[in-house]
Amino acid sequence: MKTLIKNGTILSSDSEIKADILVEGEKIVAIGQDLNDDVDKIIDATGKYVFPGGIDQHTHFEALTNTGDKDTAGYETTKALIVGGTTTIIDYAPQDPGCGLIESAKYRIEKRAKGKTCVDFGLHSLITEVNDKMFDEIKELPKHGINSIKAFMAYIGSPLHVDDGTLYKVLSESKKVGLTTFVHAENGEIIDMLQKDCVKAGHTSPKYHAVSRPPIVETEATRRALYYAEELDAPIFIVHVTTKGATDAIAEAKAKKVRAYGETCTQYLTTTKDVLSDPDFNEAAKYVCSPALRDQDDVDAMWDALNDNTLSAIVSDHCGIDLHEMKQVGRNNFVDIPNGAPGAADRINMIWTNGVAKNRITRQKFVEVCSTFPAKINGMYPKKGVIAVGSDADIVVFDPEYRGVVRLEDNPNGIDYNIYEGREQIGRPEVVLLRGKVVLEDAKFVGELGQGKFIPCEPYAYCYEGRK
Ligand code: URP
Numbered sequence: 001m002k003t004l005i006k007n008g009t010i011l012s013s014d015s016e017i018k019a020d021i022l023v024e025g026e027k028i029v030a031i032g033q034d035l036n037d038d039v040d041k042i043i044d045a046t047g048k049y050v051f052p053g054g055i056d057q058h059t060h061f062e063a064l065t066n067t068g069d070k071d072t073a074g075y076e077t078t079k080a081l082i083v084g085g086t087t088t089i090i091d092y093a094p095q096d097p098g099c100g101l102i103e104s105a106k107y108r109i110e111k112r113a114k115g116k117t118c119v120d121f122g123l124h125s126l127i128t129e130v131n132d133k134m135f136d137e138i139k140e141l142p143k144h145g146i147n148s149i150k151a152f153m154a155y156i157g158s159p160l161h162v163d164d165g166t167l168y169k170v171l172s173e174s175k176k177v178g179l180t181t182f183v184h185a186e187n188g189e190i191i192d193m194l195q196k197d198c199v200k201a202g203h204t205s206p207k208y209h210a211v212s213r214p215p216i217v218e219t220e221a222t223r224r225a226l227y228y229a230e231e232l233d234a235p236i237f238i239v240h241v242t243t244k245g246a247t248d249a250i251a252e253a254k255a256k257k258v259r260a261y262g263e264t265c266t267q268y269l270t271t272t273k274d275v276l277s278d279p280d281f282n283e284a285a286k287y288v289c290s291p292a293l294r295d296q297d298d299v300d301a302m303w304d305a306l307n308d309n310t311l312s313a314i315v316s317d318h319c320g321i322d323l324h325e326m327k328q329v330g331r332n333n334f335v336d337i338p339n340g341a342p343g344a345a346d347r348i349n350m351i352w353t354n355g356v357a358k359n360r361i362t363r364q365k366f367v368e369v370c371s372t373f374p375a376k377i378n379g380m381y382p383k384k385g386v387i388a389v390g391s392d393a394d395i396v397v398f399d400p401e402y403r404g405v406v407r408l409e410d411n412p413n414g415i416d417y418n419i420y421e422g423r424e425q426i427g428r429p430e431v432v433l434l435r436g437k438v439v440l441e442d443a444k445f446v447g448e449l450g451q452g453k454f455i456p457c458e459p460y461a462y463c464y465e466g467r468k
């Protein structure tokens, strides 16, 4: 199968050019002016931007995380991501109870994602049980296509929480085998104390989710984790950053040559904590995610940190937690509201609308933080994350002239709400190719369940460059 994409403006993380793209099989085989070949399909991209498929390096499909005993939305719901211009995810693979890191990841690939996922996927391991076997398995992860591991400093009292000794050892063991340690940096002890104080005072509505997780808990934990990484000379990636204090800490660490990186999420760039004060529990509970949403000055600081290269990626932290069942658990006490919000399907459109179209970031920065950098740090570059000869033909043809409003019914995400419902949308993906196959046409999904495949993440990726 040969496809020619004609007359588009191709975006990369450092340039844009008007050129044609020839795709053969799963790969891009030529890029140039006025390409002509005997092809099966021609896509006219006149007036459109053409960029590498979105890579969302922080999602939680079918992940119990802290949601109790019901799973978050299934891999079949990744169909909505294709409609939203994302072709690859790096999903979290928590240790299933009583299972090791590797068995849990294998089970996820074979029994959960296979036959269902519509996007390609890699995995981050995620610690939920600390024991000797877990540390032994860290050494084996690269052989199984995993190049990162996540540790949670938050969520005291849940299996997710790791103590500082464990975090320190994970950083040190991961470095030995070329992994990157991803850290959820919030001070769990202080949150636990503040939550108890809120509840004691009768403050149980969703608004107190943010009150009990003030910026200091994130900023302090970020500084502490970065200090360990500095001492150990280990790479570290701070996930879902939301505070100016945390970005200052990352910038300072970078200045000291610590291999420190960070990401923020679409919601922390587009939404302030005011939504948590809605008197309607159902409205407020949708936005209970951790870290908590912040004030506008922190929102502005996240855009600044992307522009000065302190932060390197924008992710969704997608959690398909439904409102009418799962979120209700916390109706009488915000502490019990399962944390997390969906957003993987809307990330590209919301970042284009609120970032590129509002001149907060350039088109090049958009490509870098939504696709290219995630491919690099996760050891998928240049197979993914770039439009180049030899790369996978994961391609979005994007219509910048489209104007609309986000509606859940237009792109169902598998649960009963969309946190961007009613928001203005500027531009949308018209055509999407996944490894050379057209899976979105006229903005309609034309792919099939199970079309996505597991992509191994190479160890000694970006943060080890020149240091192997
Ligand atoms: O609230 C969130 N973010 N839930 C998902 C788990 C995590 O902390 O990433």
Ligand code: ZN
Binding pocket: 153, 162, 163, 164, 188, 189
């Ligand atoms: Zn602790």
Ligand code: ZN
Binding pocket: 184, 239, 240, 290
């Ligand atoms: Zn987290």
Ligand code: ZN
Binding pocket: 058, 059, 060, 317
């Ligand atoms: Zn997460």
